[in-house]
Amino acid sequence: MNFLIRLLVTALxxxxxxxxxxxxxxxxxxxALILALVLAILNLLVKPILVLLTLPATILTLGLFLLVINAVIILLAARLVKGFSVDGFFWALIFSVVLTVVSSIMHSIAGGNND
Structure with missing residues (x-):
């Protein structure tokens, strides 16, 4: 049930x-619902592989390279989800940061527990 609530909040x-x-x-x-599901799957399967492969760059940039990985995940999701488009890498980077902030605020308002 918690997963479904997280998907709905992420879609919103x-x-x-x-x-x-x-x-x-x-x-x-x-x-947006399909996007939330695809992002969850990509973050579960693809992101750990990208983090492992780019570990030296991530360490060298003190973790800031993770923003680039998030933007790549968003661009990949844009290719997979019909009805979702991003105009370029810069917008994917900004979208990932703003989406994280907005979804965090919405999860705290929705009263999501930290199990």
Missing amino acids: AAMVTAYILPGVNIKDFTS
């Missing part, structure tokens, strides 16, 4: 973030 946060940023477009809430 993605809609809000896409509304704020002009370089990101989400067609409808169904596309």
Whole structure:
């Protein structure tokens, strides 16, 4: 149940973030739900591999390279999800940062527990 709530909150946060940023477009809430699911799967499967492969760059940049990895995950999700588009790497980077902030605020408002 907690996973479904997190997906719904992430989808809503993605809609809000896409509304704020002009370089990101989400067609409808169904596309946002699919985007939230795809992001969850990519963060589960692809992100750990990318983090491991880029560990020297991540250490050298004191963790800032993780923002680049997040942007790559967003760009990959844009290729996989119809109805979601990002105008470029810069917008993907900004989208990932704003999405993290907005979804964190929404999760705290929704009363999500930290199990």
